Amino acid sequence: MERRIRGRAASEGLAIGPAVILRALEGAHRTKGSIAEEHAALAAAVAGAREAVADLTASLAGDAAELIGFQLALLEDDALTESAYARIERGDAAEDAWRAAMAAEIAGYESADDEYFRARASDLADIRDRVLRHLFGLADDGRLPDGAIVVARDLAPSAFLGVDWSKGGGIALGEGSPTSHVAMLARGRGVPMVVGLGRDLDSLTGVLLVDGTRAEVVIGPSPERMALARTEGDELRHRKAEAIARQHEPALTRDGTPVTVLINISGPDDMAIVPARACDGVGLARTEFLTANLLHDEDAQYRAYAELMRWADGRPVTIRTLDAGGDKPIPGYTVDGESNPFLGLRGIRLSLRHPDVFRVQLRALSRAAALGPLKVMLPMVTNAGELDAARGHLRAVLSDLAKERVACSEPVFGIMIEVPAAALAAQDFAADFFSIGTNDLTQYATAASRDGAEVADYADVLHPGVLAMIAHVVRAGAARGVEVSICGDAAGDLRAIPALLKAGVRALSVSPGLLPQVKAAIREIDLAKLGEGA
Numbered sequence: 001m002e003r004r005i006r007g008r009a010a011s012e013g014l015a016i017g018p019a020v021i022l023r024a025l026e027g028a029h030r031t032k033g034s035i036a037e038e039h040a041a042l043a044a045a046v047a048g049a050r051e052a053v054a055d056l057t058a059s060l061a062g063d064a065a066e067l068i069g070f071q072l073a074l075l076e077d078d079a080l081t082e083s084a085y086a087r088i089e090r091g092d093a094a095e096d097a098w099r100a101a102m103a104a105e106i107a108g109y110e111s112a113d114d115e116y117f118r119a120r121a122s123d124l125a126d127i128r129d130r131v132l133r134h135l136f137g138l139a140d141d142g143r144l145p146d147g148a149i150v151v152a153r154d155l156a157p158s159a160f161l162g163v164d165w166s167k168g169g170g171i172a173l174g175e176g177s178p179t180s181h182v183a184m185l186a187r188g189r190g191v192p193m194v195v196g197l198g199r200d201l202d203s204l205t206g207v208l209l210v211d212g213t214r215a216e217v218v219i220g221p222s223p224e225r226m227a228l229a230r231t232e233g234d235e236l237r238h239r240k241a242e243a244i245a246r247q248h249e250p251a252l253t254r255d256g257t258p259v260t261v262l263i264n265i266s267g268p269d270d271m272a273i274v275p276a277r278a279c280d281g282v283g284l285a286r287t288e289f290l291t292a293n294l295l296h297d298e299d300a301q302y303r304a305y306a307e308l309m310r311w312a313d314g315r316p317v318t319i320r321t322l323d324a325g326g327d328k329p330i331p332g333y334t335v336d337g338e339s340n341p342f343l344g345l346r347g348i349r350l351s352l353r354h355p356d357v358f359r360v361q362l363r364a365l366s367r368a369a370a371l372g373p374l375k376v377m378l379p380m381v382t383n384a385g386e387l388d389a390a391r392g393h394l395r396a397v398l399s400d401l402a403k404e405r406v407a408c409s410e411p412v413f414g415i416m417i418e419v420p421a422a423a424l425a426a427q428d429f430a431a432d433f434f435s436i437g438t439n440d441l442t443q444y445a446t447a448a449s450r451d452g453a454e455v456a457d458y459a460d461v462l463h464p465g466v467l468a469m470i471a472h473v474v475r476a477g478a479a480r481g482v483e484v485s486i487c488g489d490a491a492g493d494l495r496a497i498p499a500l501l502k503a504g505v506r507a508l509s510v511s512p513g514l515l516p517q518v519k520a521a522i523r524e525i526d527l528a529k530l531g532e533g534a
């Protein structure tokens, strides 16, 4: 008998496949054996993790391959396991010995003077958990069967990137949120995903149907339902194919109003998802992912930005300065132990506290601006003074570069509007453009965390209060004569697009995988006919 569990839609589409539960490590336990058995168990777990990581390395490219390559090198280094084996000899269980040995190792990396090594602490934590998963007999995310449905309490972006989604598959999460980064990645890659299914993951076994459109998971779907899902899946693919066939055409509403459709880039792989000529440029490039290990490396940053400029081929490219903190911690840079990281030192607040790091990025960006129309965007701006201070750093950097006779150009300098106080005071910001970050704006305005399953229904961009703020920013932008776009996830949410256009927004920046459907949805809208409250 089939059973249905309702959750929240995080990425549309249908996937049918075998459930693979990725259990959280908390609460996992095993029975301790003799010293020899514990030694053998740890050796087998390290070997299993090494094999899984080696498989992964072969299938990845770019930054992801470099990250995993580092993990492989560590797993192949006996020095990492020696102190764990010594602890086992003294009577520790394999998991305790491994945890203690890794804790010492991670602490060493975290206190390193070199930024590069500090940033690697999170890779070590990843390795620690991979080995523990093998030790406890939990599935390792690197070795899922093709087309599997990943079932977990929550999923880290790195775990998502470790799965080969080209063979199909879907995601069913007990917790999580549609606005989390992993949900964004899933939408970008077209992986069906439902979140907020509740704590009882044990019932999600056997064959599962993930329906990312109806926001439900069916356990043991009947043959009729599977047939229906396959037909629906075919229709969806057909609609997508039609939208892709027209993705190069401009997006005009039914009544002929043009809407600018840009894309969001969250990592180098995103450039391969749509051709540049299908979009009007890049509305948001998130540099946390491009530069996590490169905070002091101006040349490496310049190369990454220059690659983006080359890809865009003359179209405007908006690159956001580092938005570390909140849901995007960078070990060794962001503050540990904040009581509420979303309300703490993040984005521009942190950049202004670290002018050395900030200026490296502004130098790399000013150099890249010599290559084409580059726009720099500041995240999490709250006060007009922050924009002034950031401009001060930009001017200083431009003057240094000119003295050094390094090719550079002054970039267009704008801000994200994602703090409610800034939204309501948008008229006071002398920025060259505004881009509304609806993910954060919505969570702050509705007092509902963007990654909290229990309050996900509250974090609704269609709340009249949030829409009123968006409309206010549009009016403030018009009064100042600057462009207003939306780069939060609402821009790619087909349900929200009519309301955003009704609020006066005419530029949307979306996850690249959604671009064809967003353009198709815009073509269906008749602005004159949008009803009250649409």
Ligand code: PEP
Residues within 6 Å of the ligand: 284, 286, 323, 418, 436, 437, 438, 439, 440, 441, 487, 488, 489
């Ligand atoms: C947003 O907050 O809407 C946004 C685009 O920024 P991020 O999701 O990276 O915080």
Ligand code: MG
Residues within 6 Å of the ligand: 379, 418, 437, 439, 440
């Ligand atoms: Mg944000």
